Amino acid sequence: MxxxxxxxxxxxxxxxxxxxxxxxxxxxxxxxxxxxxxxxxxxxxxxxxxxxxxxxxxxxxxxxxxxxxxxxxxxxxxxxxxxxxxxxxxxxxxxxxxxxxxxxxxxxxxxxxxxxxxxxxxxxxxxxxxxxxxxxxxxxxxxxxxxxxxxxxxxxxxxxxxxxxxxxxxxxxxxxSVTPADRDVAFTFGKIDVTGDGSDVALVATGTLVSRALEAQAILAAEGILARVLNVSTIKPIDAETIIKAAKETKGLVVAEEGVLEGGLGAAVSMTLSENHPAKAKFLGVTSFAPTGSNDFLLEHFGLTAKGIADAARKLVG
Amino acid sequence: MTISVWPDNKPLDVAAIRDLPEGERAEQLKLVAKQVRRLVVQMIDIARAGHIGGDLSVTDALVTAAFGVLNISPETADDPGRDRLILSKGHCAAALYSVLALRGFFPVDDLETFMKPLSKLNGHPNRLKVKGVEANTGPLGHGLPIGVGSAVASKLSGKNWQTFVFTGDGELQEGSNWEAAMTAAHRKLDNLVVIVDRNRLQQGARTEDTASLDPLADKWASFGWEVAEIDGNDTAALLKAFTQNRNGKPLAVIANTLKGKGVSFIEDRVEWHHKVPSKEQVELALKELA
Incomplete structure (x- = not known):
């Protein structure tokens, strides 16, 4: 289910x-x-x-x-x-x-x-x-x-x-498409859309990284690691409630975004956790000016892939 | 301390000025401009802060537009078809607030709160706090692009309002103005007027000693604008320019002004960009503006 x-x-x-x-x-x-x-x-x-x-x-x-x-x-x-x-x-x-x-x-x-x-x-x-x-x-x-x-x-x-x-x-x-078929509306302002209720790890992703987080969820499931995926389509205001719930119900969070780590989704999640429910987390993003390469190549270069997310999740819960 | 306005407490019927014949209108506008200058000096005295030089240079143009030409009133403040007056040189908010108060947008007494804690009269204007303010300006080079958008909206909606944008001259060193100037000419926005308060001084020095703007009229003309270069402290000349034929183009009025106009010891002196007069100087200034 x-x-x-x-x-x-x-x-x-x-x-x-x-x-x-x-x-x-x-x-x-x-x-x-x-x-x-x-x-x-x-x-x-x-x-x-x-x-x-x-x-x-x-x-x-x-x-x-x-x-x-x-x-x-x-x-x-x-x-x-x-x-x-x-x-x-x-x-x-x-x-x-x-x-x-x-x-x-x-x-x-x-x-x-x-x-x-x-x-x-x-x-x-x-x-x-x-x-x-x-x-x-x-x-x-x-x-x-x-x-x-x-x-x-x-x-x-x-x-x-x-x-x-x-x-x-x-x-x-x-x-x-990452919108589950049973949703009445594909986007609700200020609400994170959660797929699954895995209690090992929460994969928090936005934009291009959401489908990759869903793939990571499947990879981890095959290994017996249960993940939930949080699709954050409203970055601001951040849905603190869903993030805190995920932190309480899992052993940690992997946050992934196609952007720098200083101030984006990761920072919003980090502040939410620090103030409400400190939890282990790993933040994935674009960590330097990119070398030459296609979008796909660069996502791979920065570890912004299903594999990269799954690797981070394993370390977190391991 | 209370703000005083109108000699012998006999206010002019400012709402009626727009309907007067041109000559009479110019004379009445002079009287209003003097009151605005008196208010500006008193506001800056009470606040012990403000931009007195630019307030006093732009006053005549602001007053002429607001009371002599444009459809601007508290009654039509939310009317989609109202004319738009945009003060791009937002640091001269004291002059704008004085104009709006005299026009009845809020009580003249409120001017005493200028820049006081929690006052709606911030050092730069805010449209959400003060009726009659059309744009939240302050950083320079913002008013003209907004004015272009307003002028496009005027044509697109068929409501045909006028948009007047007041810029400083030093402000024209911001590139965004010239981006907007291109758009305005390209789209033949003959419902848009920019008034350049050409007082030839910016915060730190003369414009021509900083990043020269001359030949300024040629610059606007070369961008495809109709240009009028006039005495910007003369209400009759301003009235004439604001109502002149625009030949299907946006109009740039180069208003040659004196920074600090009306107060002899402030006029044309760079140090009076935002210097605050002493109590003695305030008295002297109000005497000169009596």
């Missing part, structure tokens, strides 16, 4: 679900606009542009301006989805995100396309591995990392409904 559902071989680029959903949302709500930085192609906005030419505001290669323009549009009654490659949105426009979006409390959805090391061989300048740390540090900004297409679409529904300042990763690296 608690065995994980096997991870499918079929994989998806979340940007496809994103663009389909954006068009559907825009058809239903005239307030929805897209703002981008010459990223029509990379943000998969071609179809949106064809359908709503006036509602795609492409400001050119100018991220500070892009986020400021979104704030002005929000002031004027619109709901902007700001679409840009993660490293440039989160890095180049950090102050605009802070002052113009979060501090101004505008309902703006900052969509970080191709996050993590999705741009592989293009190198660390194009990797968005610091974004979760930077964005988590900003008050009044929700930080979402949907793990598959279903979660991406459901998170977008939430974003429009909530009217909140939101930073959301939209994955490019192809991932299998």
């Amino acid at each position: 608690n065995a994980h559902s096997s991870v499918s071989n079929e994989t998806f680029d979340c940007r496809v679900a994103f663009s389909e959903k954006l068009i559907a949302l825009a058809e239903a709500d005239p307030r929805i606009v897209a703002v981008c930085n010459d990223s029509v192609g990379s943000s998969n906005l071609n179809a949106f542009r064809d359908r709503f030419p006036d509602r795609l505001i492409n400001v050119g290669i100018a991220e500070q301006n892009m986020v400021g323009v979104a704030a002005g549009l929000a002031n004027g009654g619109f709901i902007p989805f700001v679409c840009a490659a993660g490293p440039f949105l989160s890095g180049r426009a950090t102050e605009q995100v802070k002052a113009d979006v979060a501090y101004s409390n505008y309902g703006i959805v900052l969509c970080a396309m191709s996050p993590g090391m999705a741009y592989g061989e293009l190198g660390p300048t194009h990797h968005s591995i610091e974004d979760l740390s930077w964005m988590r540090a900003i008050d009044n900004l929700d930080v979402l990392v949907p793990a598959d297409p279903e979660q991406t679409k459901a998170a977008m529904d939430w974003a429009v409904k909530s009217g909140r300042p939101i930073y959301m990763r939209v994955g490019r690296h192809k991932v299998p």
